[in-house]
Amino acid sequence: MERDNKNDVFINMNESLEELTRRISSLIPGDVKHMQDDFENNVRSLLQSTLNKMNLVTREEFDVQSAVLQRTREKLEQLEKQLEQLQKK
Numbered sequence: 001m002e003r004d005n006k007n008d009v010f011i012n013m014n015e016s017l018e019e020l021t022r023r024i025s026s027l028i029p030g031d032v033k034h035m036q037d038d039f040e041n042n043v044r045s046l047l048q049s050t051l052n053k054m055n056l057v058t059r060e061e062f063d064v065q066s067a068v069l070q071r072t073r074e075k076l077e078q079l080e081k082q083l084e085q086l087q088k089k
Helices: 007-025 030-053 058-087
Strands: none
Touching: 007 058
16 A cells, blocks of 8 residues: 655644744743734744745655656757767768
8 A cells, every 4th residue: 555655744744833833832921821822823824824835845756856857867868869970970
């Protein structure tokens, strides 16, 4: 059975986002702690919005595209050599 690594990445990203939100909210001074829940929700929303706008890809998607690019470069080099040989004739 194939694992859905993209979901794993989103789960890890969500856990990291929650941890980052908790760390940021822990910096709130004690006299305004009553606003902590609201602050955490706002920070979480801001972080999620920012990350979504960044159009990030997973490491797996990046590696696949890098491999495709490498094969394309190799094919281009091969075709350039063939063209060069044909032009010599």
